[in-house]
Amino acid sequence: MGNITLKQVTKSFGAVDVIRPIDLEIEDGEFVVFVGPSGCGKSTLLRLIAGLEDVTSGSIEINGRDATAIPPAKRGLAMVFQSYALYPHMSVRKNIAFPLKMAGLDPAERDRKVEEAAKTLNLTDYLDRRPGQLSGGQRQRVAIGRSIVREPDAFLFDEPLSNLDAALRGNMRLEISELHQTLKTTMVYVTHDQVEAMTMADKIVVLQAGRIEQVGSPMELYRNPANRFVAGFIGSPTMNFIDGAEAGKYDAASIGVRPEHMTVSRDGGDWKGKVGVAEHLGSDTFLHVHLENIGQVTARAEGEIDLHYGEEVFLTPDAAKIHRFTAEGSVLG
Amino acid sequence: MARAVTTRRKAVVTACAWAIGLTIFFPILWTVLTSFKTEAQAIADPPTLLFFQWTTENYSEVLERSNYFRHFANSVIISVGSTILGLIIAIPAAWSMAFVPAKRTKDVLMWMLSTKMLPPVGVLIPIYLIFRDTGLLDSRIGLVVVMTLINLPIIVWMLFTYFKEIPGEILEAARMDGATLWSEILYVLTPMAVPGIASTMLLNIILAWNEAFWTLNLTTTNAAPLTAFIASYSSPEGLFYAKLSAASAMAIAPILIMGWFSQKQLVRGLTFGAVK
Numbered sequence: 112m113g114n115i116t117l118k119q120v121t122k123s124f125g126a127v128d129v130i131r132p133i134d135l136e137i138e139d140g141e142f143v144v145f146v147g148p149s150g151c152g153k154s155t156l157l158r159l160i161a162g163l164e165d166v167t168s169g170s171i172e173i174n175g176r177d178a179t180a181i182p183p184a185k186r187g188l189a190m191v192f193q194s195y196a197l198y199p200h201m202s203v204r205k206n207i208a209f210p211l212k213m214a215g216l217d218p219a220e221r222d223r224k225v226e227e228a229a230k231t232l233n234l235t236d237y238l239d240r241r242p243g244q245l246s247g248g249q250r251q252r253v254a255i256g257r258s259i260v261r262e263p264d265a266f267l268f269d270e271p272l273s274n275l276d277a278a279l280r281g282n283m284r285l286e287i288s289e290l291h292q293t294l295k296t297t298m299v300y301v302t303h304d305q306v307e308a309m310t311m312a313d314k315i316v317v318l319q320a321g322r323i324e325q326v327g328s329p330m331e332l333y334r335n336p337a338n339r340f341v342a343g344f345i346g347s348p349t350m351n352f353i354d355g356a357e358a359g360k361y362d363a364a365s366i367g368v369r370p371e372h373m374t375v376s377r378d379g380g381d382w383k384g385k386v387g388v389a390e391h392l393g394s395d396t397f398l399h400v401h402l403e404n405i406g407q408v409t410a411r412a413e414g415e416i417d418l419h420y421g422e423e424v425f426l427t428p429d430a431a432k433i434h435r436f437t438a439e440g441s442v443l444g
Numbered sequence: 445m446a447r448a449v450t451t452r453r454k455a456v457v458t459a460c461a462w463a464i465g466l467t468i469f470f471p472i473l474w475t476v477l478t479s480f481k482t483e484a485q486a487i488a489d490p491p492t493l494l495f496f497q498w499t500t501e502n503y504s505e506v507l508e509r510s511n512y513f514r515h516f517a518n519s520v521i522i523s524v525g526s527t528i529l530g531l532i533i534a535i536p537a538a539w540s541m542a543f544v545p546a547k548r549t550k551d552v553l554m555w556m557l558s559t560k561m562l563p564p565v566g567v568l569i570p571i572y573l574i575f576r577d578t579g580l581l582d583s584r585i586g587l588v589v590v591m592t593l594i595n596l597p598i599i600v601w602m603l604f605t606y607f608k609e610i611p612g613e614i615l616e617a618a619r620m621d622g623a624t625l626w627s628e629i630l631y632v633l634t635p636m637a638v639p640g641i642a643s644t645m646l647l648n649i650i651l652a653w654n655e656a657f658w659t660l661n662l663t664t665t666n667a668a669p670l671t672a673f674i675a676s677y678s679s680p681e682g683l684f685y686a687k688l689s690a691a692s693a694m695a696i697a698p699i700l701i702m703g704w705f706s707q708k709q710l711v712r713g714l715t716f717g718a719v720k
Contacts, residue, residue: 163620184623192617257621
């Protein structure tokens with residue numbers, strides 16, 4: 112079981128409101144990602160769930176039980192930190208066994224569970240090393256190992272991949288997703304990287320300035336963002352926003368078009384412009400186009416396209432996939 | 445580095461370093477040498493440095509006249525006892541100041557340090573009277589308490605700076621792993637802070653060992669440590685330089701030996717965190 116319910120949770124540090132009243136339901140077995148720009152309160156929200164910070168008001172229920180005043184150790188949650196937070200003076204074996212020791216398991220049982228976790232995470236050969244002798248990816252695995260041995264009701268991840276290099280990050284992303292498939296335990300994952308959010312989540316919670324902007328599945332947020340902030344945050348490269356007269360044609364203060372929802376042509380189309388930088392990624396080409404009277408936009412074209420700096424180009428947006436916003440940024444139906 | 449280090453320059457610097465080192469060390473050397481002279485040679489004018497009749501009679505006389513081992517035991521009990529007691533109090537105090545600081549934590553630290561700015565003689569009378577009325581005069585327990593209190597600000601400050609270096613996330617991880625406050629301090633914080641705790645301990649033992657003001661004023665015979673043992677040789681009967689020197693040499697030898705063997709730890713601890 113791993114239901115987590117937040118009811119009107121707030122957190123203030125002195126006069127600063129970090130979390131405004133938040134209501135959120137996390138179902139058992141779900142992979143929920145908190146995403147948002149730095150300073151939006153996503154880590155604080157995770158720490159409130161963990162119990163490492165006390166809520167200013169509101170309540171947190173875990174498995175239907177009010178956990179607001181329960182200390183972190185008794186909430187049945189495990190956490191993986193950004194810095195891994197391994198115990199530097201203990202071997203990998205002792206690191207992984209530590210929660211079991213705290214829980215009072217006998218040494219034989221501890222050993223069995225540690226071996227089992229090490230096997231799952233490919234750490235068997237490193238059990239007698241110290242964290243200082245491991246690479247970043249191995250340390251991250253130890254941190255995960257330490258959290259899975261307890262068989263918690265839910266895992267909390269606080270930007271666990273941000274200290275890893277790009278290639279390793281991709282691998283670990285897969286490993287964590289696979290772990291979720293195997294364990295089927297609730298996971299709450301904090302990141303500022305929308306790619307991680309899109310690829311891993313069952314449910315994404317987009318936060319800004321201590322507020323939830325939108326909650327939904329990755330594709331729901333991609334297709335139907337509730338406002339301009341979510342529209343701009345989800346999707347890579349980011350959505351193009353166009354204000355002024357062009358937006359007025361669609362009865363909106365501004366419109367948003369994703370780079371992949373435009374067709375690129377040399378011969379003719381709705382919007383005329385000149386190619387700026389063309390980023391050839393092989394599979395795709397991202398064209399930065401200076402449109403006449405509109406400004407700069409990014410468009411996705413096929414990988415083999417042969418367009419170069421300064422050439423004339425026409426873009427045509429897919430009318431059905433244009434997002435319309437009010438001046439305040441909320442979406443127009 | 446492109447600075448030319450000539451042989452001559454090196455020689456001059458080396459000579460200066462030796463000169464300064466020997467000047468600092470000279471009083472100790474002189475004390476040790478004097479302890480092997482006769483009383484007449486000790487006050488001879490001009491003094492002799494090395495060419496005198498070496499004798500160990502001062503040592504045997506001092507050992508005969510005073511109970512050296514009793515004083516030695518007192519010194520050990522007072523310095524080690526006060527250090528252990530101080531650490532028991534200071535570790536949780538430094539923990540809370542480093543990891544759960546309140547608004548006035550910095551002020552509390554400053555206030556603790558400020559108690560060291562008061563001249564001890566300013567509180568001698570009240571403390572003496574308290575000791576007299578509670579029967580703590582000339583007791584080891586009394587001295588352990590006084591030494592603990594005197595050095596506590598330094599212990600807390602040193603531990604505080606060491607603990608500050610330990611990332612808070614590791615302690616939070618321990619809390620998430622189910623550690624109670626005490627297991628967190630016992631299994632995670634203390635082992636990680638061992639170098640810092642060890643050098644704090646060593647420094648505190650040295651400070652307590654050498655402390656003379658309170659030990660001289662609050663003891664007579666039963667609890668008198670080695671400082672009182674030395675002082676007893678500058679007595680109304682007259683000054684006996686050779687015997688005084690022998691007593692001094694015997695009093696400082698144990699702590700010098702301890703300092704020598706732990707100097708690596710001491711230096712490492714005192715410069716801990718200076719360079720990341």
